[in-house]
Every structure is written in structure tokens, then in C-alpha cells.
Amino acid sequence: MTKLPTTKREKRDEINSQIDAFLKAKGEIVKANMGESGLVDGKYNTSHIGFNEPKQTRTPLNYVVATLEQRKQQKHAKNPVQPKRSNPKKKVIYDDFGDPIRWVWED
Template sequence: MIKKARIMASRRHKFSKPKSKADTREEISSQIDQFLQQKGEIQQVKMGESGLQDGKYNTSHLGFIEPKKERTPLNDVIVEMQQRNAAKKAPVTPTKPKQPKKKIIYDDFGDPIRWVWEE
């Protein structure tokens, strides 16, 4: 009986529920409260200011600053590849020789009489 209780207790703690959004919100708010109790300060900033450096956007991570680069046309290479692929023949699957099938012959009353092999 004691072994069974220990096994059941170990199974209970094996799987835990994933955190819900409410649990996460509660955890974050408790961390904020703890930060404020330790004399921490929260600065108020205007919307969009946190992404600015010296009053300007950080342009080092923007991807569209450089002018558009000229691309090398590869149409002839694509046509060549398509021709090579078309030239490859599809593998021929060998066809099986037809084997005779067993057919039942019935009498007038629907009872089976005999088997006949048909090709």
C-alpha cells in the first residue's frame, strides 16, 4: 500500500501544467513590484523615443538604405537547365504480365457451382 502511494505521488509531480497567460502576467507584475520596492525607478518616455539614438533612428539596422543592386540575367541558364531536364526520359516501369483470375460460376438459384480461371 505504501509503495502504491509513493508511485502515485511521483506520477503526480512528473507532469506540470504549462504557464497560463494569467500566471505570466502575475509573475511580471510581482517582479515589477519587487523592483519598485528595492528603490528602482521607471522612466516615462514618449512613444517612439526608445528606438531613437541622438534624436534619430539607428540606421545601422535598416535594410533599405543602399541603392538597388543590378541583377545578372540568367534566362539562358534557366532555359538550358529546363532543356536538360526535358531530355531526361522518365523511367519505364515494367508491366506485369496479366495473370489469370479466378471466377465463380453460379447456378440459377445463386449458389456457387465451380471456379473457372479467366485470362
Template sequence: MIKPKTTKKETRKELESLVDQFIKKKGTIQQVNMGESGLIDGKYNTSHIGFNEPKQDRTPLNHVVAAIQQRKHTPPTKPQAKKKPKKVIIYDDFGEPLRWIWEE
């Protein structure tokens, strides 16, 4: 059985009930200024930003792109279908079937 997705309304209610339980257990909520939690020593944490490395030279691949474009514009060739052997019946002089043979 697939569990139905929770709606935003249900999620909000659950969070509110969790906060109410925390407060009832004598928990305190500390107010923090907006953006303050993302700062380390008053500065933004830039260790995860990927701009620390020097710019690398790119390898030109124009010939690869040209080959791909050429393949797009040429119609694909269909492989030759192998002819399947055909089952043929052999009759005698009186029209009675004798045997089956395979012809290519």
C-alpha cells in the same frame, strides 16, 4: 521530461509580479513617450537598415533557369537494375540434390 510551454496568462502574471517586486524595493518607473526609445539624438537609428549600399547589377541566369525547367519536363530515366544471381540446385540422375550453383 518535457517542460510544458508557459501560456500568455502565466507570462503576464510573472511580469506583473516582477514589476510589483521592483516597486516594493523603492524602484521608480520612468514614463517615456511612444517611439522615443528607438530614437538616437531625435532621429531613428538607420545604421542597421540595409539601404546604404548602391544598387548592384544582377547577373542574368536565364540559361540556368531554362536548364532547370527543361529537367523538370523530361521524365527521369530509371537506372538499369542489376540482375541478381539466382541460386539453383543441381540434382543427380536419381533426383537427389548434389549442390547449389549461382546463375546470372
């Protein structure tokens, strides 16, 4: 017997029962202002922000891209797509009663 996954309703009921148990045990819910929980000592925690280093200059690689595009064009020019030849197919010839008489190759 497999256990069915919990539904949203069951999860919601479980959370509500945990809240009720917390409040019955003399717990207190304190309302926090918007954005207050992200503050450390009244300031935003900037240790995880990665914009501390100066902007680095980038090396232009336009000539590399041009070389790759040129190779791609040469590759397509060398190997033109040839039409695919169809292979001959074997066809059976039947008599008036539906019995096979012989095989014939058709293109």
C-alpha cells in the same frame, strides 16, 4: 515527478509581483513616447540598415533556365511511364469443410 510547464496565469502573477516589488523599493516607472526607445540621441539608429550600397545590376540567366527546361523535356521524352504489371497471386482452394486442398496462381 515531472514539473508542469508554467501557465500564462502564473507568468502574469510573477510579473505583477516583480512590478510591485520594484515599486515598493521606491522604483519609479517613467512613461516613454511611442518610438522614443528606438532613438539614439534623438535620431533613428541607422547603423543596422543595409540600404547604404547602390543597387547592383543583375546578370540575366535566361539561357541557363532554357537549357535546364530543355533537358527536363528530353528526360521525360526518353523514359515514358510503362504500365505496372501486376504480379500473379497465390490463392488457396478449400474443400467444403474449410480445409485447404491446393494452391492456384491467379493473375
